Amino acid sequence: MCGIVGYIGGGNVYDVLIKGLHRLEYRGYDSAGIALVTPSGTLNVYKAMGKVSNLENFCKDKNLDALAGIAHTRWATHGEPSDCNAHPHYSEDGNLALVHNGTIENYKLLKDALTQHGCRFHSETDTEVLVQLIEYIKVKNNCSLLDAVRESLKQVVGAYAIAVVEKDHPNRIIAARKSSPLVIGIGEDEMFLASDATPFVEYTKECVYLKDEEVAIIERGEPLKLVTLENKEAKIDVTTLELSISQLEKGGYPHFMLKEIFEQTSTLKDCIRGRVVNGGKRIIISGVDDNKEKFLSAKRIVIVACGTSWHAALLGKYLIQDMCRIPVEVEYASEFRYSNPVLDDRDIVMAISQSGETADTLAAIKIAKSMGAFVYGISNVVGSSIPRETDSGTYIHVGPEIGVASTKAFTGQVMVLTMVAAAIAQLKGTMTQEEIAEIGKAIHKIPSLVGKVLGLNSKIERLSLIYTYARNFLYLGRGYSYPVALEGALKLKEISYIHAEGYPAAEMKHGPIASLIYTYARNFLYLGRGYSYPVALEGALKLKEISYIHAEGYPAAEMKHGPIALIDAEMPSVIIAPNDHLYEKIVNNVQQVKARGGSIIAIVTEGDTTIRNIADHVLEVPEVPEALSPIITSIPLQLLSYYIAINKGKNVDMPRNLAKSVTVE
Numbered sequence: 001m002c003g004i005v006g007y008i009g010g011g012n013v014y015d016v017l018i019k020g021l022h023r024l025e026y027r028g029y030d031s032a033g034i035a036l037v038t039p040s041g042t043l044n045v046y047k048a049m050g051k052v053s054n055l056e057n058f059c060k061d062k063n064l065d066a067l068a069g070i071a072h073t074r075w076a077t078h079g080e081p082s083d084c085n086a087h088p089h090y091s092e093d094g095n096l097a098l099v100h101n102g103t104i105e106n107y108k109l110l111k112d113a114l115t116q117h118g119c120r121f122h123s124e125t126d127t128e129v130l131v132q133l134i135e136y137i138k139v140k141n142n143c144s145l146l147d148a149v150r151e152s153l154k155q156v157v158g159a160y161a162i163a164v165v166e167k168d169h170p171n172r173i174i175a176a177r178k179s180s181p182l183v184i185g186i187g188e189d190e191m192f193l194a195s196d197a198t199p200f201v202e203y204t205k206e207c208v209y210l211k212d213e214e215v216a217i218i219e220r221g222e223p224l225k226l227v228t229l230e231n232k233e234a235k236i237d238v239t240t241l242e243l244s245i246s247q248l249e250k251g252g253y254p255h256f257m258l259k260e261i262f263e264q265t266s267t268l269k270d271c272i273r274g275r276v277v278n279g280g281k282r283i284i285i286s287g288v289d290d291n292k293e294k295f296l297s298a299k300r301i302v303i304v305a306c307g308t309s310w311h312a313a314l315l316g317k318y319l320i321q322d323m324c325r326i327p328v329e330v331e332y333a334s335e336f337r338y339s340n341p342v343l344d345d346r347d348i349v350m351a352i353s354q355s356g357e358t359a360d361t362l363a364a365i366k367i368a369k370s371m372g373a374f375v376y377g378i379s380n381v382v383g384s385s386i387p388r389e390t391d392s393g394t395y396i397h398v399g400p401e402i403g404v405a406s407t408k409a410f411t412g413q414v415m416v417l418t419m420v421a422a423a424i425a426q427l428k429g430t431m432t433q434e435e436i437a438e439i440g441k442a443i444h445k446i447p448s449l450v451g452k453v454l455g456l457n458s459k460i461e462r463l464s465l466i467y468t469y470a471r472n473f474l475y476l477g478r479g480y481s482y483p484v485a486l487e488g489a490l491k492l493k494e495i496s497y498i499h500a501e502g503y504p505a506a507e508m509k510h511g512p513i514a515s516l517i518y519t520y521a522r523n524f525l526y527l528g529r530g531y532s533y534p535v536a537l538e539g540a541l542k543l544k545e546i547s548y549i550h551a552e553g554y555p556a557a558e559m560k561h562g563p564i565a566l567i568d569a570e571m572p573s574v575i576i577a578p579n580d581h582l583y584e585k586i587v588n589n590v591q592q593v594k595a596r597g598g599s600i601i602a603i604v605t606e607g608d609t610t611i612r613n614i615a616d617h618v619l620e621v622p623e624v625p626e627a628l629s630p631i632i633t634s635i636p637l638q639l640l641s642y643y644i645a646i647n648k649g650k651n652v653d654m655p656r657n658l659a660k661s662v663t664v665e
Contacts, residue, residue, distance in 0.1 A: 002101040003027045003073040004182065005199050006163045006173050008220050009190020013066035014059070016192075020199030021052045021071050023248060026256070026402040027195065028658055029073035031086035034059070035097035035165055036066035043167035045097050047086040067170040067220070070163045070193070072099035078107070079124025089128040091135035092119055095167055096145070098131035101195060102159035102180040110155065130156065134164065149174050150215060150229050159359060161210075163193055171220035177210045181357045181385060184208045184216055184224060186238065191218045196381070197241050198248055198400065205241045209383040239383055247399050257403035257546070257652045261638050265451040267398035267408045268631070271415045272443055280440025281433070285423040287376060287392040294374045295424050298348045301326055302341075302373075304333040304364040305352040308406040308541060312413035313352050314534035315630050319421040322627065325430050333360040337367055345372040353377075354401060354409040356384025365389050378416055380409050394420060403653050405545040407638045410538060411450075411631050418443065418627060442625045446632075449622045453635045456619055460636060463601070463617055464643035467524075467572055476505040524551035525563060525573045526637075527593075529586050532576035535630045539574060539637035546652045547645035556589040567598040574640070575615070576633050579605035580626040590614050601640070603633050 003024030007016040017034055032055040033047035046062055048054040072087035079085040088097040107126035119132045138148035145166050159179035175193055185192035185200035185207045192200035197207055214234050217225040226234035253259035275284050303313040317328040349368035353361045356379035368375050377386045377393030396412035422439055425431040477485035486502035528536035537553035544551050554563050573593045577586040587610055593600055594614050602615035605623045612618045619636045645652045
């Protein structure tokens with residue numbers, strides 16, 4: 001959530017910052033702003049509600065000359081979205097401007113104290129409190145901006161990533177972080193600052209990830225300097241990015257989400273590469289192999305995650321319990337941190353996060369470590385907070401995911417969990433060598449089978465029309481036009497599978513007029529059993545996220561304990577029914593839905609005839625071992641959600657109210 005960009009160097013400051021803000025749009029935001037320090041010693045702050053393009057329009061006639069600058073996209077936490085609440089925020093005397101990601105939990109206490117000392121506030125944000133505090137300490141103690149920032153942050157409770165500029169020092173930016181990401185790009189005679197590396201990857205591959213409670217002094221013509229809040233010099237670890245600019249562009253696709261769905265053939269190859277060897281006979285996960293004793297002695301594994309990662313975690317539970325015979329619990333990270341968990345040094349806590357910055361998951365990690373548990377992280381973003389905070393872990397290596405609704409990161413997480421489970425089973429001897437080889441060979445085939453599933457794209461695009469728009473049409477005509485109406489209705493039925501009726505117009509009032517109500521799919525029920533239950537949850541979440549249609553994922557057997565009351569002709573059911581050991585059970589559930597007039601979309605294994613004869617629409621996927629079926633069956637659901645949302649005219653890459661990286665509680 002939110003995005004920070006900063007730049008100091010010989011380039012056009014405004015252009016670099018605006019381009020950087022566009023690169024961070026995927027994180028989610030509701031307003032944007034920029035602060036520019038001019039050569040003449042003025043500090044100009046420009047802000048606008050809505051998209052970055054609104055900010056660009058606002059700035060067209062403004063003074064954009066600058067030696068350094070900071071910029072921000074805001075996702076509202078304190079105060080409604082507005083120009084006033086947008087970042088950057090000025091200090092009282094207008095000498096400082098600050099941008100901030102995170103949440104200052106004790107801002108009210110600080111604000112009350114500053115008000116008593118004469119400070120006036122113009123916004124509802126916690127961020128303005130922080131910039132006012134920095135200015136107050138700087139003036140009162142007659143100290144440098146660096147010292148004022150350090151002393152202010154010692155008084156702050158909460159999470160922050162900040163960048164501050166000062167009009168009296170136009171060649172310097174001060175930045176700091178705690179529990180919110182911040183990375184510095186180091187180029188030739190220029191430096192960049194951002195929430196992640198995407199804003200500066202086209203300019204430099206060298207970067208430094210700030211650690212908690214480190215403060216960076218970024219100054220023109222000087223090497224980067226890092227200090228702690230206690231003013232002790234901190235070590236600078238320079239990392240070389242593996243990110244490329246092509247990964248941040250759409251590559252001919254209309255949306256990042258569709259591009260990322262189709263990238264899964266290659267991203268899963270990258271995820272598997274070097275981990276399944278000897279023709280599939282051996283699984284190598286270094287995080288497991290380097291910590292053999294922890295996994296051999298583990299009495300329990302607790303997996304913590306949020307959102308889509310939580311659905312992957314549920315699959316991880318099935319995989320680890322099936323393959324390793326270790327009891328597994330899955331917790332929402334946001335609930336785990338407040339549930340007074342019971343852990344000890346024989347517990348392993350696995351933390352899953354695409355961004356590696358999820359605030360609730362990071363908090364859960366800290367609790368687990370404080371109780372002596374071994375913490376294993378699974379993340380996509382190299383250098384992010386979760387890999388640094390955990391004892392060990394595994395990257396999923398699927399490349400940057402720009403679309404807010406996760407697709408390739410989900411399948412990457414599930415693939416990593418499959419390989420981690422197989423590696424633990426290999427270590428513990430709970431699977432035979434033949435069983436390991438069988439799953440290893442099947443893993444190698446997954447990328448090509450995913451490509452085969454993507455061949456359903458056109459069929460799913462057509463199918464989506466049925467569940468987006470009216471599901472019944474009436475064609476009317478008189479005289480010569482009556483047969484035309486009949487033919488029009490027939491054509492619609494033939495190629496779109498939408499019910500349509502042709503009628504003489506004068507006869508309409510003798511019955512058909514009663515049915516002149518267009519029906520739309522406003523609710524969906526997603527059902528699955530075993531490994532397919534988390535897939536149902538994930539499919540429902542995707543539809544909710546990007547099309548804003550209410551959808552509910554349920555264990556198919558639980559349907560009769562309540563949700564079955566919802567089923568009628570206007571309640572489509574998406575049923576995930578591959579050929580696994582629960583197939584006969586799910587057939588019964590399909591029949592129960594059909595008996596109540598429900599419309600059914602079924603995901604089945606190629607060659608299925610039983611469900612094909614019951615369901616309204618069938619999407620066939622290749623047969624794979626049961627443990628790998630979620631990767632295959634989830635992809636048609638991703639495409640279905642995408643096309644329904646597109647049909648409804650929604651912004652699939654940046655759905656309303658959502659953010660890619662959830663760095664606040």
